[in-house]
Amino acid sequence: MLGLKKFLFKNASPAHLPDDIKAALESWRSQPVTALDEAHFHTRYVVIDIASTGMSPETDELLGVAAAAVRQSTILPDDAMFLDVESATDAQALDRQLVALLQFAARSPLVTYHVSYVGGFLQRLFKERLGVDFQPQWVDLAWLLPALFADKSTSVMPLDQWIAAFGLDEGSSRRSAMENTLMLARIFQMLLVRANGKGVDTAAKLIDESRASSFLRRTH
Amino acid sequence: MIMSQQVRPEQQTAAAIAEVEAESRKEGRRRVAGNTIAFLRNHAPFNKMAADALQHFAERAQIAFYPAGSEIVGPDSGNVRFFYLIESGKVQARQAGEVTVTEYSILSLGAGECFPIGAVTAGRPSTNIYLAIEDTFCYQLPAEDFMILMATSPEFNLFCTQYIASLLDQSRRQLQLQFAQKASEQQTLNSPLIGIGSRSPVTVTPDTPLRKALETMSEAGIGSLVIAGEDGRPVGIFTRSDLLDRVVLAELPLTAPVSQAMSPAPFSLEEHATAYDAMLAMASQGIRHVMVTDAEGRLTGVVSERDLFALQRVGLRQIRQSIDSAHNVEALQQSAGDVRQLAFNMLAQGVGAEQLTQFISALNDALTRRVIQLNLENHSFEGIDWAWLAFGSEGRDEQTFSTDQDNGIVFECADKAALDALRQRFLAFALDVNKDLDRCGFPLCKGNIMASNPQWCLTLDEWKEQFSSWIRVPQPEALLNATIFFDFRPLFGKVELTEAMRRHLLIQTQSNPMFLRAMAHNALDVEPPLGKLRDFLTDLEPDHPGKIDLKKYGSRIFVDVARIYALAAGVHNTNSVQRLRIASQRLSIKTEEINAVLEGLDFIQLLRLQHQYLEGEPGRQGDNLIDPEKLNELDRRILKESFRQARKIQTRLKLDYQVN
CATH class of the missing domain: 3.10.580.10 (CBS-domain)
Incomplete structure (x- = not known):
């Protein structure tokens, strides 16, 4: 019984959170999950990337989060978000930023490059700060690209190589988190067209394809 | 008031979350825009635009991907909703339908190029099909934001206006091609x-x-x-x-x-x-x-x-020679026909409306002078200073193919007792000239604005007094007369008399600001026929449904505004194009702005000439009524832009003279 209760309420907000954040989390939890059987054109995807002090979600620190929605296959400047985690003045300010990110993501499928990296950082932070088990529907471009663009590469490779393969301008200097997000968003726009062409025409199918490709590659 | 101070703590912090979210979203938008601006900075005209205009573009422009082979926008997509700027890839512009309205039929656009400027400006469907021929990314700016940029960024406005002006140029060449075809049909030895x-x-x-x-x-x-x-x-x-x-x-x-x-x-x-x-x-x-x-x-x-x-083609020199050596009205009738034919040939050879109307005026002047000379053989005015005046469109050097007579006489008479007798002699002479001109294809004026009318056969002092009385009391009739008689030009006789009239006129108008204001008020009575929903208003003339009077609702607007600015700036010229050019320099109106206006006037005049020549029945006076539905898409677009220029210059007049 106790175990079951713990399982059922493991997402419950930690007691230390202020009421407004608790309330916001409750309302987020009660939001319906985005229907995933719609065509890509009708699905709002959120492309997300982070800046961090290093590559390890366990030991390094998150500095910033850049997210941009792709709706009707279009990137809209009005539907973007940037969290300056690094310069959050206090714990509550950070918590509110994280809640704002949850509200922005609004249970849309999240798109990134290497879920293990991006998702790892976010998961740790959401768990530590808000007690939230952050398990969104991920689309991992790192694994999906070689699966859908086998004509360009059949193996997982660094993002810069994909950018070059697509003939996109990679810019001279190092990309910021938002620049990287926008680059991923453009690649994702191209990927949606390719996916449609291969019959992967809903968000659900795309997420399945993403999972399958990463599973196959990791185990075989 | 008290209620609002008693906010519960969680409400306050709920507002704090909303604030954080709004702040983060704003920062997100700013950074997306920064990414776009980095691209815009490398491309004209954006590299010249002010920072806030760029920021507006970048914060509103969406980024869309079009795979190779997909249509971005076309005639079937309805009114254009976006202004597109190519970020990468290649786009092909292709004329829809079978008729080519611009000189290119296929145009390839690359990174940094924009489309469809004409359609988004006019808020109508694109005439071209824009097809991505490579994988293409575009920034797409919603049409309403495009309009805001047009209104707020002079650099962006200039860029788009110049683009449309180049369309004007293309359309003119198309028009000339049509004429050339008709001319060659008529003229070559290949005709049946x-x-x-x-x-x-x-x-x-x-x-x-x-x-x-x-x-x-x-x-x-x-x-x-x-x-x-x-x-x-x-x-x-x-x-x-x-x-x-x-x-x-x-x-x-x-x-x-x-x-x-x-x-x-x-x-x-x-x-x-x-x-x-x-x-x-x-x-x-x-x-x-x-x-x-x-x-x-x-x-x-x-x-x-x-x-x-x-x-064989009739030449300018031969016509001049035959006019100058004509010994009777019959020979001049032949020459009048040749003038028409030559004007037509010139239209076909690509002479613009401004030059063409001046050229028609020049030959008509020569013709009128010859008619006057021939009649002077029967009427002698030895020792008397006098001049033959042209008014209205003839006075402005803006005659089209069908213009009726508007003329008068100014003379000096020192001996008051002899005035009536002298006036009778001038009237008799003028009647003969008016009749001969009618026989040469210049119909008698329906409003009787002719030298044979005693009202318009006046001494210099009488003309001055007439002008002064119109200016002092700007009644509707006086204002109407001003629009005809203030555009005078000497055709024959003593030019000094007309110069004296002009000086008097300019001094009078400049010392009577109320008069110019009344003129401005009058000039704003008629507005260009632009519809709010439809492109054009075609029901303004109850007798001619579906048609637009290009003179009344088109060229006259420009002409009226030009007259007011010319009088205000002391410009001696009567030609509207010259008036606007010179007045704009004196009133420091931007050259680009006035050029766009003049292009608009030129196009409307060209359409009138085309309509009168290509559609007019031989021997019948052509009208100015065109059916916009019968124009090709490009001409329609340019006509609309030309009317917009008319509206623009009217708005300026409204501001300058504070007419509401």
Whole structure:
């Protein structure tokens, strides 16, 4: 019984959170999950990337989060978000930023490059700060690209190589988190067209394809 | 008030979350925009635009991907919703439909290029199909934001305006092409005989007595006579030279049938043979006439050597010479026809409306001067200073093909007692001139604004007083008169008199600001026929539904505004284009702005000329009523832009003279 209760309420907000954040989390939890059987054109995807002090979600620190929605296959400047985690003045300010990110993501499928990296950082932070088990529907471009663009590469490779393969301008200097997000968003726009062409025409199918490709590659 | 101070803590912090979210979203938008601006900075015209205009573009522009082979926007997508800027890839612009309205049929666009500027400006569907021919990313700015940028960024506005101006240029070339085709149809030796020469030749039957045949020729004033049988087939031709050889010298009695004197079996060609065939036949067979017959061999016309020469283009110099050496009105009538023909040729050769109307005016001036000179042989004004004045469109050098007379006389009369008698002499002279001008194709003025009207045959002092009274009391009628009489120009006689009139006019108007304001008020009565929902308002003239009066709702707006600015800036010219150019310099209106306005006026004038020449029936005065539905898409677009320019300059006038 106790175990079951713990399982059922493991997402419950930690007691230390202020009421407004608790309330916001409750309302987020009660939001319906985005229907995933719609065509890509009708699905709002959120492309997300982070800046961090290093590559390890366990030991390094998150500095910033850049997210941009792709709706009707279009990137809209009005539907973007940037969290300056690094310069959050206090714990509550950070918590509110994280809640704002949850509200922005609004249970849309999240798109990134290497879920293990991006998702790892976010998961740790959401768990530590808000007690939230952050398990969104991920689309991992790192694994999906070689699966859908086998004509360009059949193996997982660094993002810069994909950018070059697509003939996109990679810019001279190092990309910021938002620049990287926008680059991923453009690649994702191209990927949606390719996916449609291969019959992967809903968000659900795309997420399945993403999972399958990463599973196959990791185990075989 | 008290309620709002008692906010519960969680409400306050809920507002804090909303604030954080709004702040983070704002920062997100700012950073997306920063990414876009980095691209814009590398491309014209964005690299010249102010920071806030760029920021607006970047914060509103969406990024869309179009795979190779997909259509981005086309005529079927409805009114254009976005202004597109290519970030990467290649886009092909292709004319929709079969008719090419611009000189290119396929155009390739690359990174940094924009489309469809004309359509998004006009808020209508694109005429081109824009197809991604490579994988293409575009920034797409919603149409309403495009309009905001047009209004707030002068650099962006200039870029788009110039682009549309280049469309104007293309359309003009298209128009000229149409004329060239019609001109060559009419003029080359490839045209069929059916359209050349006499279409209903005078004929007699072979048994007609010579006397009767000669009488027929004399009555009809012709030099040759076709003899045709009962079935209408030509059997012979009798000419004046035959009279000498075959009648007089052969001592043939005048009672003999004409068949005995005619040249039998005249050379015939079918109607569909060309002028070239006729010319060849004349040259090879030494004949001067070719019978034109239908398929059954029945006579339908005669082509003479002279008709074929008339096909050759008439030249400016020959016309001037023939006008200046004409000894009677009949010769001038011929020249008047040549002026029309030459104007048409020039239109075909690509002369713009401004030059063309001035050119028509120049030849018409020469013609009028000659009519005056010929009449001075019967009326002498030795020792009297006087001048013949042209008013209205003639006074402005803006005559189109169908312009009626607007003229007057100014003269000096020192002896008051002799004034009435002198005026009567001028009126008699003017009446003769007015009648002769009418015979040369300048119809009498319906409003009787002619030198033969005592109202407009005045001494210098009377003209000055007339001008002053209009300016002092700007009643509606005075204002109407001002729009006609203040555009005066001397055609013949003592130019100093008209200069004195002009100086008087400018001094008077500049010391009466109320008058110019009343003129401005009057000029704003008629607005360009732009619809809020439809492109054009075509129901303004109840008698002509579906049509737009290009003079009343088009060129007149420009002309009225030009007159006011010219009077305000002390410009002596009467031509609207010159008035606007010079006045804009004096009033420091931007050159680009005034050029766009002049382009608009030029286009409307060109459309009027085209309409009057291509659609006017021969011998009938052409009108200014066009049906916008019958214009091609590009012309319609440019006409709309031209009307917008009319509205623009009206708005300026409204501001300058504070007319509401």
